[in-house]
Amino acid sequence: MDTRFLESFVQVVELGSIAAAARALDLTPTAVSLRLKALEAEVGTALVERAGRTVQPTQAGGKVLTQARLLLQEVKNFNSLASSTELPAGPLVLGATPSALKGMLLPILQRWVEKYPSIEVLIEPGPSTTLYERVMSGVLDAAILVHPLFDVPKTVSWKTLRTERLILLTPSGLDHVDPFAIIRDYPYIRYDRRVVAGKMADDYLRTNKLYPTARLELDGIDYIADMVKAGLGVSVLPDWADGNRLDPALTRHRLPEPVPTRELGLLWLRTNAREKLVRAFLDLATPQPASPPVQSRKSSLDS
Template sequence: MSLRALRTLHAIARHGSFARAGEAVGLTQSAVSLQVKSLEDEFGARLFDRSRRLPVLTEAGKIVLAKSEEVLALYDRIPEALGDEHALAGRLKIGAIQTALSGALPDALITLKRAHPRIRVHVVAGMSAELAAQVAGGELDAAVTTEPVRPHPPDLVWTPLYSDRFWLVAPKGNERKDQRELLNELPFIRFDSRAWAGRVIDRELRRQRMTVREEMVLDSQEVILHMVEKGLGVAIAPLSDDARLHLDLICLPFGTPQLTRRIVLLERQDRRTERLAEALTHALIEAGGRGAGTLEAVSAQGSP
């Protein structure tokens, strides 16, 4: 039995087709089909109903999927079990939002590598909601995201790392204007509401009955700030204290009281790589405390 074939089986179940599963695991569609056939030959049962446009798991397929999850989880824990407390080893696949990638995460990875050189970390970028879905689906072991807001995948837990505060940012030359004047008079560059931070901003704008003249919707905070620096409009964004001090922009506290967001390490409840993720958590809290906002106490939270 091939562990890779079992991982492919899980990818098909998550993505809904052989082609998309192949893209996720780095195989051609024909190679995915061959791996499924090898599993069916080994177990003597059809795992998918192929009579429909998209493959559907049979009852036998559902059993193999559930049982193989235990097998893969046990296998992934072997490197961790071989390492002692002071020499952790294993693979950790994590996701991170852009502000973490340009902020605390690089320093945290350096700290982690120095303390535990046998840990291998693979990093992918994304928005919080997308990364949460990948953690829930087992594609990522953990993700550095904004604290989840509804709706979010169930069965997730998170550990607070550090906090950012929300600011209305505007180009220089508008120092005499208050928030309402800035939002009414200048084009608004909106943080994409698919991102959790974007939803928080939208909710507060509605609560304060602030009207905006929207001209752009972007999902990259770095790009949003660059647009504001070029004088193309105003925006609302969560910023660490360190990042804000390096901006050549007007920054006004946004929200009454000022809104904050917690950056968290998001995991599944089963926490298959708990010791590795715990080491990363400590490194992130240390790095976040150096360059971000208020440091939060470390306590795992269940989904609200």
């Protein structure tokens, strides 16, 4: 059985269409359709069917989907272990949150390319919740993400790379020096409460009996920072930006204690055949210091 046919089948089911699978596999839709037909001819039954505008597995396809994923994973592991060097062959499939992609990941990748120029790294961006699930399912070898609000199982390893306190982000030049007064008096941009730090921020406000008028709610710290800069509101966020990288049009305000922190780190399955690659990556990922103290005008810092 040609594993490329299995890969096409899994991609079609996961993405819901032949066209989307073709884009993911860098093939034409016709080529993907031919692979599916060849696989169905080999097993003697239909594996997918159309349901409106999407494609879904048939009853037979649903039965074999998990096994198909396992087979593809085993082939991937086999290819990795068949290496002439101490490290497994690549690629290293790595997930990363948008803030990690823009910040800490870049210098690590620069060091990786210098030390391991022949080992490819495939990067999948996504929110922490999605990346966690994809690490646990074996799709990703590792991911840089925010530590969940629960204890991770013993089947995975975790290494903290950076700790970030919550701060209040505002446009520069506000007359207020009391962060709570700012939150009460200005429109508020809420960090999505479905993500870890967004829930932390919401809990912090409630604990301090702050119920701001939310103008917007969204995920994406950089997007929120742009909106704050444009004067659309203020926001409580993790202190994701080093002082020398923060736009001078923005001001960080220290929040009264106790202030929650989020941990950004690397998560991976211990049973991964490419764990040595993950650890080689980790060796290059020097843990960064916690977000720098915020100080100026009693409670804020123009950075």
